[in-house]
Amino acid sequence: MVGDYKHLNNYIKEYAPNHSFVDIGCMWGVNGAFAFYAEEVGATKVKGVDVFGPTPEFTNEKSVRNSSVEFILGDACSADTIKKVGVVDVVFCAGVLYHHPSPYDLLVALRQMCNKTLILRTSTIPEVNGLPNAAVYFPMLSEKDRALWNLKSLGVGKQVGITDGFEPDQGYGNWFWGLTPSCLISLVETAGFKVINQATEAFVQTLVCSTVSPPFYHTIPDPIEALNFGREISEKGIAKPA
Numbered sequence: 280m281v282g283d284y285k286h287l288n289n290y291i292k293e294y295a296p297n298h299s300f301v302d303i304g305c306m307w308g309v310n311g312a313f314a315f316y317a318e319e320v321g322a323t324k325v326k327g328v329d330v331f332g333p334t335p336e337f338t339n340e341k342s343v344r345n346s347s348v349e350f351i352l353g354d355a356c357s358a359d360t361i362k363k364v365g366v367v368d369v370v371f372c373a374g375v376l377y378h379h380p381s382p383y384d385l386l387v388a389l390r391q392m393c394n395k396t397l398i399l400r401t402s403t404i405p406e407v408n409g410l411p412n413a414a415v416y417f418p419m420l421s422e423k424d425r426a427l428w429n430l431k432s433l434g435v436g437k438q439v440g441i442t443d444g445f446e447p448d449q450g451y452g453n454w455f456w457g458l459t460p461s462c463l464i465s466l467v468e469t470a471g472f473k474v475i476n477q478a479t480e481a482f483v484q485t486l487v488c489s490t491v492s493p494p495f496y497h498t499i500p501d502p503i504e505a506l507n508f509g510r511e512i513s514e515k516g517i518a519k520p521a
Contacts, residue, residue: 286478287373288316290398290487296321298368301392303328303355304375310336313371314348326364328355330451356381356388364392373400373485376463380455386470390493397472397488404428404457404482412465415457418445428457430482460484469495 291300295317302314305327311334314327326349333341333350341348353360355375370393379385389397407413417428417440425441439446440453458466463484464474471493478485500508512518 284373284400287313287371287398287400287485290485291317291369291371292320294369294396294398294487298322298395299324300369300371301326301328301364301367303370303372303389303392305329305350306332306334306337307374310334311340311348311350313373315340315344315346317369317371318344318346318348322369324367325349326351326367328353328360328364330354356384361388361391366394367392368395369393369398370396371398373398374402376401377403377454377456377458378451382456382458383466383470386466386472387493390471390490393472393490395490397467397486397490399467399488400483400485401458401463402454402482403460403463403484406459406461411459412462413459414462417441417454417457420444428454433481469493 291313300314300317300322302311302317302325305311305314306329310332311327314325318325325347327337328351330353332352337350340346351360351363353363355361355372356379370389372389376382376385376399389399404415415428417425422444425444428438428441430438431442437443438454439449440455445453460477460479464477464486467474467486467488471491472488473491474486474488476487499505
């Protein structure tokens with residue numbers, strides 16, 4: 280992902296002190312560095328989550344610092360992982376959203392964990408003139424179409440799923456979605472966050488969000504409610520094939 284990661288510590292320093300903190304996607308390329316920094320600046324309880332690790336670098340740094348950062352191996356969308364994280368004041372997630380095939384589901388999971396503030400950084404694509412909330416799904420694009428999204432000229436190394444096409448064995452390593460900033464913000468707001476700060480870099484957005492009541496939430500009715508709902512729809516004749 281292009282842009283400058285250095286300013287992220289400024290957000291952590293502003294929002295983490297005296298608050299609980301979790302870094303979702305804490306290992307790749309940083310080995311828990313943001314979680315350690317949150318602890319350093321005064322976060323009260325710090326956790327880190329990733330689908331691999333802990334890395335030797337993380338383990339060594341934790342020992343050197345005599346750190347209490349807790350590492351959780353798990354998928355952020357998993358109910359088990361959400362339970363292990365619990366509800367924390369500050370959720371930090373950088374370089375993850377575009378690697379997930381279902382970004383809305385990931386944002387909903389982050390909302391379940393977040394009590395107060397979300398710090399979200401993700402790769403984006405430019406706005407499409409006349410088409411707000413546009414997005415591009417990278418897997419299965421032709422080589423010619425993928426070339427448009429190859430950021431090699433900006434210094435980005437291999438983009439799994441773009442450089443050489445979709446690689447199923449790489450799982451979340453693939454780049455799945457190119458979200459425009461407008462699409463990103465709409466997803467974030469639908470998941471139950473309000474954007475309070477937006478920083479734009481080349482092909483990158485960093486958002487600081489507060490939690491609000493999610494405008495959309497669907498629960499499966501119990502069997503009796505489901506039967507009654509089915510009868511009501513049938514009686515009204517409103518379910519017709521499109």
